[in-house]
Amino acid sequence: MSEDVVVPLDLSDDVILALAKEAHAQNITLNQLMVNIIKAAVEKEMRTNPQPSEQGTGGQSVQ
Numbered sequence: 221m222s223e224d225v226v227v228p229l230d231l232s233d234d235v236i237l238a239l240a241k242e243a244h245a246q247n248i249t250l251n252q253l254m255v256n257i258i259k260a261a262v263e264k265e266m267r268t269n270p271q272p273s274e275q276g277t278g279g280q281s282v283q
Contacts, residue, residue, distance in 0.1 A: 227258060 231239075236250075243253040 229254075 240250050241252060242268075243250045246253065
């Protein structure tokens, strides 16, 4: 399942320009590049810091 989410970012003009150039080099939109970057960061975080499964705990966190 996919759900669109709005993520406000405060980026300098220099960073936006660099990202736009990278998007152009990859022949994708700036928006798609940002989605790719954010997805990769979330996936990396999930691999680095997996959340404990709530299955079998009655919805309560395990301590």
